[in-house]
Amino acid sequence: MAALLIALAACARRPDDPVLSLLGRTLKRGDRVVLLRSLDPEGTHVGMVVDVAGGKPELRIYEQTGSREYALVRTAQQGDSFRNLSLEDVDGDGKDEIVVTWEGGHLEIVxxxxxxxxxxxxxxxxxxxxxxxxxxxxxxxxEFWITSRTYDEAPGEPPAYATTIYHFENGKYVETTRK
Incomplete structure (x- = not known):
């Protein structure tokens, strides 16, 4: 039992943890943290998704400065609700990019x-x-396979949909040419 308590104490965050300090400094009354994760193995970049009181969810990216404090370096707010955040190497350069999905109305946003x-x-x-x-x-x-309504249907016909594929090429995402 004593070994378990020592192990738990060793794994617990300390009160001077800069991420805990970040939460205390940045969240306003009514804000709710949906996701908080390190964006790199060192923990110098942190991503936080916040359901803002009276607003839409927001992705906030923080970078640790020399003083161990975190500074806000980017925000993104795309839809009515947050869906997912993953770190993946989308371009094959060995570095992870941030892939975020949102939902807005009847659309999925990436x-x-x-x-x-x-x-x-x-x-x-x-x-x-x-x-x-x-x-x-x-x-x-x-690759992203995005299906959207085409509005090519005639009156009285069911909705028509088409899928467009996007892949990374020469530094950007481009529409895939189908053969």
Missing amino acids: EVISQGADHAYRSIFQNAGRQVEKRYSPAGLI
């Missing part, structure tokens, strides 16, 4: 956020459709 050589975060892909699927190419890279 955004890929990358950190550039200047350490600034930027969106490298953003799209929406009735359904967004993340699949993998034979090379192991992520």
Whole structure:
């Protein structure tokens, strides 16, 4: 029993943990943390999704400064509700990008956020459709299969849908040419 208590104490966060301090500094009354995760193995970048009181959910990316404090470096707010956040190497460069999915009305929204050589975060892909699927190419890279209504149907016919595939090529996502 004593060994278990020692192990639990060793794994517990200390009160001076900079992430706990970040939560206390940034959350306002009524805000709710939906997701909090490290974006790198060192823990110097943190992603937090917050359901903002009286507003829409927001992704906030923080970077640890020299003083161990975290500074806000990017926000993203795409839909009415947050769906998922994953870290994946979308371009095969060995570095993970942030893949975020949201829901807005009847659409699913996907955004890929990358950190550039200047350490600034930027969106490298953003799209929406009735359904967004993340699949993998034979090379192991992520493709997005986005199904949307075409509105090509005649009156009285059921809705028509088409799927567009996007893959990463030459530094950006492009529509895949079907053969």
